[in-house]
Amino acid sequence: MSVIVRVLGADHMxxxxxxxxxxxxxxxxxxxxxxxxxxxxxxxxxxxxxxxxxxTxxxxxxxxxxxxxxxxxxxxxxxxxxxxxxxTxxxxxxxxxxxxLVVVMxxxxxxxxxxxxxxAxxxxxxxxxxxxxxxxxxxxxxxxxxxxxxxxxxxxxKQQQ
Numbered sequence: 768m769s770v771i772v773r774v775l776g777a778d779h780m781x782x783x784x785x786x787x788x789x790x791x792x793x794x795x796x797x798x799x800x801x802x803x804x805x806x807x808x809x810x811x812x813x814x815x816x817x818x819x820x821x822x823t824x825x826x827x828x829x830x831x832x833x834x835x836x837x838x839x840x841x842x843x844x845x846x847x848x849x850x851x852x853x854x855t856x857x858x859x860x861x862x863x864x865x866x867x868l869v870v871v872m873x874x875x876x877x878x879x880x881x882x883x884x885x886x887a888x889x890x891x892x893x894x895x896x897x898x899x900x901x902x903x904x905x906x907x908x909x910x911x912x913x914x915x916x917x918x919x920x921x922x923x924x925k926q927q928q
Contacts, residue, residue: 783812 773780 785812785816 769785770783771780772783
């Protein structure tokens, strides 16, 4: 590939050629004395192309590295958020289970206490009823004995008279 240029107002043209310097030198006429400058131009163009390619490769590598780092950071953040959410859910579930167990145990204790109180009240009522029955029976027996003794005493007193 070659480019021929002329600066405005100049009396000559310059040729820029891509290729090996020795090949470009072989195309020049030695009697003009411009072979050396053509070779220098070719070398400069080659160096510029190499620099552009190297800079482009470096920029692409840097962009790829930045993208990879950003993706890795995002993945780490997402994993950390997921772990935090899972741990929070597990802790909440454990707390709920513990609260439910405590409530169930408290309810069981309350039921046991209520049953003990009911049984105690029933026992007290039964004891009171038994005592009342015993007192009524004793009073009835005492009244019967008293009535029977007074009838016997009245009959014996009437017989003695």
